[in-house]
Amino acid sequence: MKKIVLLRHGESAWNKENRFTGWTDVDLTEKGVAEAEKAGETLKEYGFNFDKAYTSYLKRAVKTLNCVLDKMNLDWIPVEKNWRLNEKHYGDLQGLNKAETAGKYGEEQVLIWRRSYDIAxxxxxxxxxxxxxxxxxxxxxxxxELPRTESLKDTIERIMPYWESDIFPSLKTAHTLLVVAHGNSLRGIIKHLKNISDEDIVKLNLPTAVPYVFEFDENLNVSNDYFLGNPEEIKKLMEAVANQGKKK
Ligand SMILES: O=C(O)[C@@H](CO)OP(=O)(O)O
Structure with a gap:
């Protein structure tokens, strides 16, 4: 059975400081490296073996991928980096603290900026x-083609040409692919794969470094999708991501 594993990078310095990051090229924290290594170990335990990996131009994703491949003894596989897998561009919010921004503009407005489909x-x-x-x-x-800000819709529109021309077609010959990217660029891919509505995508929050597996049938339609890990823990991690946009 063909599979694509989606993985958000481990905790970054600005995740830790709760700042809007977008295209800012911040590094992983020590915890982020540990999370990435744990993801690699989990994938190995479950018997995953990737033919090829894809990531963005941002070091928090690139380094997460390297940690995962190292733990899996898969350092040798082909890796393709593409700017189209970068995080949603957060415009002039980049660098601002999310809780302080919620204090200033309100939690509703911050939710719109963070999770709405078409408002940038x-x-x-x-x-x-x-x-x-x-x-x-x-x-x-x-x-x-280079953004100065993006909605999720804009992010999906810049990812899809690469998804359709490179990542998805390579499933015809490959068995299992790994895509290491970002909270919102992956929400865009998941919206596409699961046909999630513009309204429902608001509720999806991805935790850092938890592998999300998509299985495909012989016609390359999605047949199953699941996170690797403890469902209760994953639910808590998702809630914590959602709460980053709440006032202190
Ligand atoms: O700041 C960001 O770039 C993203 C992902 O880390 O955060 P949010 O969860 O607020 O979309």
């Missing part, structure tokens, strides 16, 4: 040095 935060200004336009790693991406 205010964009970064053209001159803002955090604008991806100034970052060499994106120099081959046409400027018109």
């Amino acid at each position: 935060p205010n964009p970064l200004s053209e001159k803002d040095l955090r604008n991806p336009h100034f970052d060499y790693r994106y120099h081959e991406v046409p400027d018109a």
Whole structure:
């Protein structure tokens, strides 16, 4: 049976500080590295063996992938990085503390910015040095395609060309693929795979470094999906992610 495992990176420095991160290239914390290693061990225990892995251009995802492959003795497999798997761009919220932002603008508004389907935060200004336009790693991406902010809808629209042209077609020859990315870029992929409505996607919160397995039938339709781990613990982790947008 063909499988794709989706994995959000381990805890990052700005997850720990509860700050909007988006395209900011922050590193993993020690806890984040430990979470990534645990994900690798879990995948190994369950007998997973990946043919190929995909990740974003952001180091919290790249390093999580490296930790997982190291624990699985799969350092040798082909890995493809693509900017299209980056996190949702959080516009001018990037760097702000989520609880403080909820205190200032209200929890409802923060929920809209974090989880709504088609509403994006205010964009970064053209001159803002955090604008991806100034970052060499994106120099081959046409400027018109580089975001200054994104809704989930925008994020899905930039991921899908890569999903449809590279990741999904490689399932025809590969058995099992690993995609290590981010809370919202993965919500976008999950929305697509499970056909989740624009309303229901608001409720999905992904915990860091918990493998999420998708199984496909012979026609490459999704036949089953499940997280690896204790369901009660995973539920608590999901609630904790949701609560990051609450006032202190
Ligand atoms: O800050 C971010 O980039 C994302 C993911 O870490 O956070 P949120 O859960 O608020 O979408």
